[in-house]
Amino acid sequence: MAPGLSRTHPTGSTFIRLLADLACAETGDSKQTFAERLSGWLDWTDAIALSAALNGAETPVAAADRPGKGAKTASVFAACKRVRAELVRAITAEGADAETTADLTASRRWYVGHQRTMTERIGVLRADVRQALSNRSPALARLAALDAVFDEALAARERHLLSQVPALLEQRFEQLRSAPDGAATYGRDMQRVLLAELDIRLQPIEGMMEALGQ
Numbered sequence: 001m002a003p004g005l006s007r008t009h010p011t012g013s014t015f016i017r018l019l020a021d022l023a024c025a026e027t028g029d030s031k032q033t034f035a036e037r038l039s040g041w042l043d044w045t046d047a048i049a050l051s052a053a054l055n056g057a058e059t060p061v062a063a064a065d066r067p068g069k070g071a072k073t074a075s076v077f078a079a080c081k082r083v084r085a086e087l088v089r090a091i092t093a094e095g096a097d098a099e100t101t102a103d104l105t106a107s108r109r110w111y112v113g114h115q116r117t118m119t120e121r122i123g124v125l126r127a128d129v130r131q132a133l134s135n136r137s138p139a140l141a142r143l144a145a146l147d148a149v150f151d152e153a154l155a156a157r158e159r160h161l162l163s164q165v166p167a168l169l170e171q172r173f174e175q176l177r178s179a180p181d182g183a184a185t186y187g188r189d190m191q192r193v194l195l196a197e198l199d200i201r202l203q204p205i206e207g208m209m210e211a212l213g214q
Contacts (some may be wrong), residue, residue: 008130018192018193019168020109022169022172022193023171023172024171041077050154053145053148072135073212076132076209078210080209083121083125086182088195090114091114091191091194091195091198095187095191097191102183112166115166118198118201122205125205126147129205130142130144130148133211136212167192
């Protein structure tokens with residue numbers, strides 16, 4: 001595995017289980033295979049783009065890109081570690097204060113603000129990782145092309161699903177409203193869910209970085 005990157009469960013079940021443990025969402029085993037679920041998320045234009053990425057001819061990497069590959073790879077690895085560390089630090093060290101966690105509107109604003117920051121930072125990082133793959137070898141360039149297709153095709157669905165998390169957490173807020181230490185507990189719960197969401201968002205990058213490291 002790529003150095004400095006933690007492995008998360010490929011299905012993202014840790015994130016879902018955490019919401020379930022907090023009684024924010026129900027979970028259940030899907031009767032559909034991953035391929036069946038994925039086919040429902042992609043429309044015909046996505047399928048065409050995916051087919052083109054899978055079947056496109058491999059083009060040689062330009063000679064100008066060959067020198068310094070090791071330095072470029074190290075730079076991308078460093079950027080991945082830095083972005084993860086900065087996002088984790090923002091969630092934990094700059095966690096929601098008691099006044100924020102005691103107010104539902106302020107709590108939602110805090111969570112959504114971090115979601116917006118993750119979307120922006122991870123989006124830029126993911127594009128940089130794809131560029132590094134494209135400059136490394138024809139096979140990795142094809143992997144980058146596949147990720148670009150999935151990124152564009154699934155972005156709207158991802159935004160929709162993750163935008164529901166703050167609303168799910170409101171159920172937890174109501175559960176803790178009358179508890180003596182409810183605000184503090186809710187603050188910790190929001191942090192845990194947000195960190196689990198960060199892991200989900202970083203999974204595509206971690207997969208590409210593992211391929212790049214090999």
